[in-house]
Amino acid sequence: MSETPVKQISPESVPQIRLYTGDKIPVIGLGTFGSDSIPHETVASTVKRAIISGYRHIDCASVYGNEKNIGNTLKGIFDEGIVKREDLWITSKVWNDKHGKVEESCRQTLEDLQLEYLDLYLVHWPFPNFHPPKCDVSTRNPDAKPYIHEDFMKTWQQMENLVDKGLVRNIGTSNMTIPKMKLLLRDCRIKPACNEMELHPHFQQPDLFDFCHTNNIQPIAYCPLGSPGRPDRDRTADDTVDLEDPVILSIANRLKVSPAKVAIRWAVQRGQIPIPFSVNHFFENLEAAVDIRLTDDDMKAIAGIDKKCRLIKGQVFLWKENQSWEDLWDINGEIVQ
Numbered sequence: 001m002s003e004t005p006v007k008q009i010s011p012e013s014v015p016q017i018r019l020y021t022g023d024k025i026p027v028i029g030l031g032t033f034g035s036d037s038i039p040h041e042t043v044a045s046t047v048k049r050a051i052i053s054g055y056r057h058i059d060c061a062s063v064y065g066n067e068k069n070i071g072n073t074l075k076g077i078f079d080e081g082i083v084k085r086e087d088l089w090i091t092s093k094v095w096n097d098k099h100g101k102v103e104e105s106c107r108q109t110l111e112d113l114q115l116e117y118l119d120l121y122l123v124h125w126p127f128p129n130f131h132p133p134k135c136d137v138s139t140r141n142p143d144a145k146p147y148i149h150e151d152f153m154k155t156w157q158q159m160e161n162l163v164d165k166g167l168v169r170n171i172g173t174s175n176m177t178i179p180k181m182k183l184l185l186r187d188c189r190i191k192p193a194c195n196e197m198e199l200h201p202h203f204q205q206p207d208l209f210d211f212c213h214t215n216n217i218q219p220i221a222y223c224p225l226g227s228p229g230r231p232d233r234d235r236t237a238d239d240t241v242d243l244e245d246p247v248i249l250s251i252a253n254r255l256k257v258s259p260a261k262v263a264i265r266w267a268v269q270r271g272q273i274p275i276p277f278s279v280n281h282f283f284e285n286l287e288a289a290v291d292i293r294l295t296d297d298d299m300k301a302i303a304g305i306d307k308k309c310r311l312i313k314g315q316v317f318l319w320k321e322n323q324s325w326e327d328l329w330d331i332n333g334e335i336v337q
Contacts (some may be wrong), residue, residue: 007283009054011087013290017273019193020216021170023119025089027268029057031222031277033064042279044069049075050282051088053217059196059275060113061093062125064104067112075114090115091220093124093174093196094159099151100128102158106167121168122196123159123260125175126152127317127328144319146337149183151296160190172196172220175314177330178211185215196220199272200227201263202242204306209325213271224267224274225260227311247305251298261288266302269294 016024030050034043047058060067074090077083090113098105102287106121128151145151159171172194173183173184185191195212199205199221212219226242227234242248242260253258260281265288267274276285294302313325327336 006049006052008052009283009286009290011054014054014148014286015268017218019170019218020191021193023193025119025170025195025218025273026042026055026057026193028055028264028286029059029089029091029220029272029273029275030055030128031059031275032066032070032073033061034066034277037083038279040069041221042068043277044073046277046279048073048077050286051083053283054286055090055214055282056083056087057273057275059091059093061095062098062109062112063093063095063124067092067109071112071114085115089119091120091122092118093122096125096127096129099155103162103165104165105243106162108120110150110167116141117166118168120170120172120194120202121159121162122172122174122194123152123155125182125279125317126173127314127318127319128155129279129317139316140318140321141316143250144317146182146319147195147335149187151186152180156184160188161167163190170194172217175312177335178208179330179335180328180332181208181211181215181217183335190292191215192217194218194220194273196222196275198223198312199267200242200272200309200311201245201248201266201302201305202226202240202309203311206306209270209272219272221267221272221274223311224272224276225263234312238309239311240307245305247301251294251301255292257288257292258284260285261292262294262298262302264288265292265294266299269299271273 018024092109094105098128126147162168170193172192174196196219248259248262252262268289314328315325
């Protein structure tokens with residue numbers, strides 16, 4: 001049985017943002033964290049279909065466990081002449097248990113993805129803690145440690161060395177806070193080009209978002225739709241649902257588009273780069289980045305529905321018993337140790 005034809009948008013119609021390094025990154029990417037329930041082969045086949053549809057930005061990570069599958073897909077795409085390597089923006093991330101072996105982790109990712117370089121490499125979390133891939137929010141690693149800036153800078157210096165060696169073109173951070181970012185900017189040789197962070201209409205992080213833009217660090221938005229497919233370990237009773245918000249629904253109804261398209265377009269117009277993953281709706285997400293426009297009133301209305309609802313709280317990285325997940329995020333403006 002032949003595959004269903006993939007709808008296409010011209011890649012040239014997808015805007016790009018110039019980073020402080022001079023490189024240009026597409027304003028939307030395809031995430032590859034397919035949740036625990038989606039087979040790696042399905043994620044990899046979605047990558048191919050998404051690239052055929054017009055995506056040129058793929059966001060990967062070693063901890064997702066699917067980089068070998070994606071690498072086979074990329075090799076096939078290059079061999080078939082669908083795109084050239086230089087046409088794509090490929091991101092990956094070093095996981096927490098490799099903070100002391102960053103180059104080793106990066107070279108493994110390059111081998112798995114069958115690439116000679118990455119466009120962007122991120123420190124996935126600023127905590128050198130490992131936890132089992134399948135766990136619940138109460139799981140704790142007895143060897144967990146808090147953020148220690150001296151240790152993080154040792155990791156960051158390894159990241160800088162990757163740029164020097166030509167293994168990566170840009171380096172960045174993920175899941176950071178303003179206090180941590182201030183210390184990094186004070187002490188780094190090569191500053192982050194991007195910061196990947198949770199951003200969606202119910203969690204807009206205006207202070208960190210503005211801090212990044214002020215310092216020429218491009219925000220990349222994970223969970224841009226409110227992550228309806230996130231694992232059970234990341235769910236709590238207080239979580240809200242962005243795509244059911246009356247403001248989002250009203251705008252979607254007026255424009256005759258899905259609520260997801262409104263959330264994606266809001267992200268692009270606000271100046272963050274959404275990286276949603278979807279097996280069935282990746283084209284509609286790409287379409288939203290190109291074909292619809294929100295009015296100033298729409299943008300103001302969505303700015304007013306921020307519920308400060310963090311969905312990916314990171315509880316598994318806590319280093320003490322009876323700690324609040326908020327300690328991971330320096331809620332009071334000071335790094336908690």
